[in-house]
Amino acid sequence: xxxxxxxxxxxxxSSSDVVIKCRNALSKALGExxxxxxxxxxxxxxxxxxxxxxxxxxxxxDFLLAKQKSYIATFVFGEDRDTADATGKVVERSSLPRYKxxxxxLVNFIGDIMQTPPKYSAVNVNGVRAYDMxxxxxxxxxxxxxxxxxxxxxxDSTLDGEYCKSVxxxxxxxxxTYIRSICTDVAKSLGVCAYMSALTRSECGGFDLKxxxxxNEFISAPLDNINDIKLIVGKIMPIISADSDTYxxxxxxxxxxxxxxxxxxxxxxxxxxxxxxEVNGKSAKSICFLQEKE
Numbered sequence: 001x002x003x004x005x006x007x008x009x010x011x012x013x014s015s016s017d018v019v020i021k022c023r024n025a026l027s028k029a030l031g032e033x034x035x036x037x038x039x040x041x042x043x044x045x046x047x048x049x050x051x052x053x054x055x056x057x058x059x060x061x062d063f064l065l066a067k068q069k070s071y072i073a074t075f076v077f078g079e080d081r082d083t084a085d086a087t088g089k090v091v092e093r094s095s096l097p098r099y100k101x102x103x104x105x106l107v108n109f110i111g112d113i114m115q116t117p118p119k120y121s122a123v124n125v126n127g128v129r130a131y132d133m134x135x136x137x138x139x140x141x142x143x144x145x146x147x148x149x150x151x152x153x154x155x156d157s158t159l160d161g162e163y164c165k166s167v168x169x170x171x172x173x174x175x176x177t178y179i180r181s182i183c184t185d186v187a188k189s190l191g192v193c194a195y196m197s198a199l200t201r202s203e204c205g206g207f208d209l210k211x212x213x214x215x216n217e218f219i220s221a222p223l224d225n226i227n228d229i230k231l232i233v234g235k236i237m238p239i240i241s242a243d244s245d246t247y248x249x250x251x252x253x254x255x256x257x258x259x260x261x262x263x264x265x266x267x268x269x270x271x272x273x274x275x276x277x278e279v280n281g282k283s284a285k286s287i288c289f290l291q292e293k294e
Contacts, residue, residue, distance in 0.1 A: 023054070070170065072155065077167075096164055151171070250286045264279075
């Protein structure tokens with residue numbers, strides 16, 4: 001079984017919990033164990049699009065990593081929490097920022113920016129997850145990294161006169177961006193505290209909430225809610241039809257001549273997307289095997 005599901009994850013579950021439940025349901029339906037994995041973590045408190053891949057579709061993770069994602073996030077001002085979200089303990093309080101100042105500085109967080117991941121995150125630190133070290137009370141530092149934010153816009157706000165108590169933002173960004181870090185950094189730039197009270201991933205890998213099913217819907221009918229690899233690959237890169245000679249040459253590890261611009265392409269043969277190839281200098285070679293022609 002090579003395919004994927006677009007799940008609308010609810011709050012209170014980890015991404016791994018969702019993957020396990022999906023894998024168990026599909027494995028039971030097929031009568032055999034299926035390899036599975038998610039295409040980008042959502043924090044337990046977060047909701048929205050979680051792409052769960054099965055079989056060889058799990059090999060698409062690196063290709064999806066850099067794709068744009070969209071979030072709806074609510075930031076609450078006046079408190080800082082150790083996890084930077086609603087699940088944490090209050091560690092500091094502050095005054096509220098003026099709404100005008102908030103609206104003016106948001107543009108500073110658009111483009112290529114440097115951000116430090118939250119300590120309560122899945123970042124690997126010498127083989128240990130950062131959140132495990134944070135929960136154990138260990139002192140450590142995470143290195144800042146460059147991320148890309150394409151757009152930030154205000155959806156709603158709660159005001160107390162000219163001051164902002166909370167704001168809900170639409171944020172479009174590349175893979176690896178931490179919305180909690182945006183929250184913390186926005187607050188610091190205003191000289192106040194804030195934490196993220198809600199987060200929904202509304203788009204991921206070209207899919208949005210209207211394309212999704214709930215976890216219970218998937219568990220009830222897993223085979224009816226599996227999407228073909230071709231659907232997700234087509235949102236990542238161009239799909240090129242290959243003839244039989246090309247198919248067998250690539251399958252056997254050979255490079256082929258082609259008249260394509262440098263980059264990644266999916267090769268389809270007899271109705272199936274079988275490989276992802278890298279074109280370099282008019283020569284193409286497989287870098288990811290997806291499935292055999294039946």
